[in-house]
Amino acid sequence: MIEINNVTKIYGGKHKAVDHISLHIPTGEIVGFIGPNGAGKTTTIKMITGVLNPDEGSISINGKDIVKNPIEAKKEFGIVPDSADMFLRLKGIEYLNFMGDIYEVDSDLRRQRIDELAEAFEMSNALNDKILSYSHGMRQKIIIMGVLLSDPNVWILDEPMTGLDPQSAFKLKEMMKEHAAKGNTVFFSTHVLEVAEKLCDKVVIINKGTILFFGTLEELEAAYPQCESLEALFLEVINHA
Numbered sequence: 001m002i003e004i005n006n007v008t009k010i011y012g013g014k015h016k017a018v019d020h021i022s023l024h025i026p027t028g029e030i031v032g033f034i035g036p037n038g039a040g041k042t043t044t045i046k047m048i049t050g051v052l053n054p055d056e057g058s059i060s061i062n063g064k065d066i067v068k069n070p071i072e073a074k075k076e077f078g079i080v081p082d083s084a085d086m087f088l089r090l091k092g093i094e095y096l097n098f099m100g101d102i103y104e105v106d107s108d109l110r111r112q113r114i115d116e117l118a119e120a121f122e123m124s125n126a127l128n129d130k131i132l133s134y135s136h137g138m139r140q141k142i143i144i145m146g147v148l149l150s151d152p153n154v155w156i157l158d159e160p161m162t163g164l165d166p167q168s169a170f171k172l173k174e175m176m177k178e179h180a181a182k183g184n185t186v187f188f189s190t191h192v193l194e195v196a197e198k199l200c201d202k203v204v205i206i207n208k209g210t211i212l213f214f215g216t217l218e219e220l221e222a223a224y225p226q227c228e229s230l231e232a233l234f235l236e237v238i239n240h241a
């Protein structure tokens with residue numbers, strides 16, 4: 001569960017990227033975060049995960065405040081960031097072991113999870129290569145695997161499907177569904193409305209740092225009965241706010 005209470009972020013003393021937003025992201029559901037470029041999605045995700053501090057308001061993950069209690073809060077979630085270019089000099093397997101060490105994943109379980117994830121994402125043959133030599137999609141996959149290795153309760157993913165081949169994207173979507181069905185939290189940003197439509201229990205629409213809609217797709221359709229697709233609904237919400 002993620003609780004965002006009246007949160008604001010101002011860059012450079014004047015640019016309000018996120019403007020007094022409040023959200024309750026529950027357990028057991030997949031919530032999609034959609035909005036145009038520059039809407040405030042990554043800034044919000046950076047505040048949820050403690051990369052940036054809010055200028056106003058508070059955020060907690062499973063009841064743990066990310067500013068007041070960052071170590072405990074960070075144990076509750078795994079984050080797949082929008083840029084996968086990290087730890088390039090490590091081999092894939094070294095990165096996974098590094099993540100396993102940080103999150104204290106026991107060695108037998110770690111071996112089993114690495115095998116399962118490598119098979120699911122077709123990465124078994126690449127684990128002994130340096131991440132530097134990976135394609136964009138492979139870098140994305142190793143970051144996702146590193147996050148899933150410790151099986152955190154709350155998954156936060158910033159544009160996770162970008163660069164993934166259709167098979168890996170399908171696998172990740174199935175994993176997201178399974179994770180939410182087990183009573184966990186999945187919150188992800190996307191520009192791909194079809195993904196949001198097929199995968200999400202609820203969507204958040206943000207523009208210019210303000211939440212314009214939060215609810216189920218049925219509720220969104222009911223609010224705009226004249227719109228025939230999620231794309232039309234999205235444009236209607238964005239353009240008539």
Ligand SMILES: Nc1ncnc2c1ncn2[C@@H]1O[C@H](COP(=O)(O)OP(=O)(O)OP(=O)(O)O)[C@@H](O)[C@H]1O
Nearest residue numbers: 011012015017035036037038039040041042043044
């Ligand atoms: N480090 C920064 N310094 C100053 N302004 C920033 C910074 N990061 C983001 N912004 C601005 O804050 C606003 C929100 O940006 P953010 O990256 O959160 O949007 P986004 O919804 O993730 O966009 P996209 O879909 O294009 O990734 C934009 O106007 C952006 O230019």
